[in-house]
Amino acid sequence: MASITLADMAQNFALRRHNTSLQSDLQRLSQETVTGLAADTGRAVGGDFTELSAITGSLSRLEAYGTAVTLAATLTAGTQGALAAIDNAIGGLGTEMSNPTMTGTASSVDTLGKTALHAFQATVSALNTGVSGQSLFGGTEVNRPALADAETILSALQNATATAGTAEELEAAVNDWFASDFTMVAYKGGAERAPYTVGENDRVQASVTATDPALVQTLKGLAMGALLSRGALAGQTEERQDLAQRAGGAILKGGDERTDLMARIGAGEARLSNIQTRNTAQIAALELARTDILSVDNYESAVRLEATQTQIETLYSVTARLSQMSLADFL
Amino acid sequence: MSLGSALSIAQSGLNAASRSADLTSQNIANALNEGYARREMSLTTRATGGVVVTGVTRFVDQAVTADRRTAEAGSAGSTARAGFLGDLEGAIGVAGATGSLGSLVAGLEGALIDAASQPQSPTALGTAVRAADTLAERVNTLGDTVQAARLKADGQIATTVRGLNTALKQVEALNTQIAGLGGSGTDVTTLQDQRQALVDTIARQIPVREVTRDDGRIALVTQNGATLLDGKAATLSFSPANAMTAGMTRESGALSGLTLNGHPLTKLGDGELAAQFDIRDTLGVAAQADLDAVAQDLTARFADSGLMEAGADGLQVNAALADEPWRLRDGLDAVAEGAKGDATRLSALVASMGDGRGAEGVAKDLLSSVSSARIATEDEASFRTAQYDTLRTAELANGVDTDTEMTNLLVIQQAYSANAKVIQAVDAMMNTLLEL
Secondary structure: OOOOOOOHHHHHHHHHHHHHHHHHHHHHHHHHHHHOEOOOHHHHOOOOOHHHHHHHHHHHHHHHHHHHHHHHHHHHHHHHHHHHHHHHHHOOHHHHHHOOOOOOOHHHHHHHHHHHHHHHHHHHHHHOOEEOOEEOOOOOOOOOOOEOOHHHHHHHHHHHOOOOOOHHHHHHHHHHHHHOHHHHHHEOOOOOOOOEEEEOOEEEOOOOOOOOHHHHHHHHHHHHHHHHHOOOOOOOHHHHHHHHHHHHHHHHHHHHHHHHHHHHHHHHHHHHHHHHHHHHHHHHHHHHHHHHHHEOOHHHHHHHHHHHHHHHHHHHHHHHHHHHOOHHHOO | OHHHHHHHHHHHHHHHHHHHHHHHHHHHHOOOOOOOOOEEEEEEEOOOOOEEEEEEEEOOOHHHHHHHHHHHHHHHHHHHHHHHHHHHHHHHOOOOOOOOHHHHHHHHHHHHHHHHHOOOOHHHHHHHHHHHHHHHHHHHHHHHHHHHHHHHHHHHHHHHHHHHHHHHHHHHHHHHHHHHHHHOOOOOHHHHHHHHHHHHHHHHHOOEEEEEOOOOOEEEEEOOOOEEEEOEEOOEEOOOOOOOOOOOOOOOOOOOOOEEOOEEOOOOOOOHHHHHHHHHHHHHHHHHHHHHHHHHHHHHHOOOOOOOEEEOOEEEOOHHHHHOOOHHHHOOOOOOOOOOOOOHHHHHHHHHHHOOOHHHHHHHHHHHHHHHHHHHHHHHHHHHHHHHHHHHHHHHHOOOOHHHHHHHHHHHHHHHHHHHHHHHHHHHHHHHHHOO
């Protein structure tokens, strides 16, 4: 007898197979509908992760550089703040000291000397400030103040200039001291810091050490003035007046140089802020690109989910009907 | 004389009907037994009149069964391969997923960038060293995963080979029984069912062709012509490894191959056994080589910094660095801590992570190669499975249809009643004769 029947098992097997495949579709679609992302990332990128991994890598780098930029910006702002504090402490001292009418009397020289001493102390302490646990003017030695305290420096200077008989000799001795002993006695920091690395190809040089010529010049002028208050060239009124004027000149010169320095650091600050803005924009763009790669169309997956659900319901009712259709029930 | 003959004929009809009912109930009882082939009874006219049961036929479509076996073997093989690759892909982790290899590489880079921007911070340096340690650990773990999968495949082969040997012996025994009983005309269909189930398990592992001999015995020959069973069962042998390391390969002689009666058997067709060998000797070895390339790339990038070194157990962070993270900033051989703001070495490490294709690119290559292989194998597996499903449905369609069997039962019942009526009528006639 030629058999054209469909065996029970075949029907059973087919129904089971449909059920399995529909259930797995349902699971995948419901996951995609809920998360909005492709359930199988490998398939979403066709097995080639080049683009996706470049994007995620860039994102994590930008995040890390974001912290680095913020830190660099904080340090740079601190440096600017310290320089401003120095400006503030010095005020019009340079002009006053170089003005012969202001240094006309012995007592006015004494007063200016005291002011210079205070300004010197304030400058040293400004150069010794730190931000986020990093000393600002100490170069690579970030964990200790850049300079010895003002008293130590002035005592050393006093010793070095003890033999000077005229203002000119004293200035020469101070110059010599700053040229040689300064780095040994006063400067406690290290070499200049490497530029801040704030991006794959962005290096920003915005740090400065206390050995910067502008700062040394400022210290030099203030120190000469401060020596007046410590009895330099005592009794030689004219020489003291001369020294005050020389100090004033040096302070003024230092002021000009500091202005250049602040401009240089300001340029660094501006670059850092540009980089910050650029990074934020890049992060947004990359996140968009990543979503593009991984996301599924929400509408489509929802519609498919709905369709799959209907299909499963249909399959169930077909299964129920078929199982009722048995000749045995009617015999 | 003719009345007696009528009685005998009716009795043969009764006999045939009850045998048929017996067969129908067998069929119905086994309707959901996958290893059961539907039986049909063949009837012939008896020489002396009446009907005689000449035999019982198992209804099997050999061609469909052979195709189904091939598809099943292929489906099982590619599913096993896809499983290995899928597990590996999962272990590596897709780009961007937390804890994936790629994100650990990115994490190390981020930690180094952070350390370079605040080289004085012991926390930042410690974080960078720990990130390197996590990455090294992950690369090592991935290697362990691959070796564990290879060892599992090796063990699986050993189990399979034991199972195959047993199955072949059983088929040999069934062959003998079938040939013996079949010659004496006994119903051997149940034995044939058992034999078919055994051949199914063998064919799933090694695709075989079944050749039926005249006496009802079968011979099993692989697709490449190696005889597994012809009269006598061949013996497959394999010695499993106790442990698995990256250096152990079949080429190096550390791993066993398969032998058939002492001769090497390399061409196993496209079945599950071949897939296990594939995982152990090809896919696993290739995955380990890819991992080694990643490890080598990392050690080369961080040469001399101690951040990533090849140790006895794979990648490791130099112990000195783990104890004193500041050595990341001041160099491994530094006598004492140097300037705390010196980021030169740290910046160089950050830069070295981006050299060439970048550490991230190398990790990505590993993921891409595994992922694309997984997708291709998975596609093949789903195609093979669909093929198997279709052929299996076709094979099962030849099985028992209870509706047909019930219809047959009605006919059998009628025939039985009719034959019984004949006997009743003959009886009445006999009585009439005797009452004369």
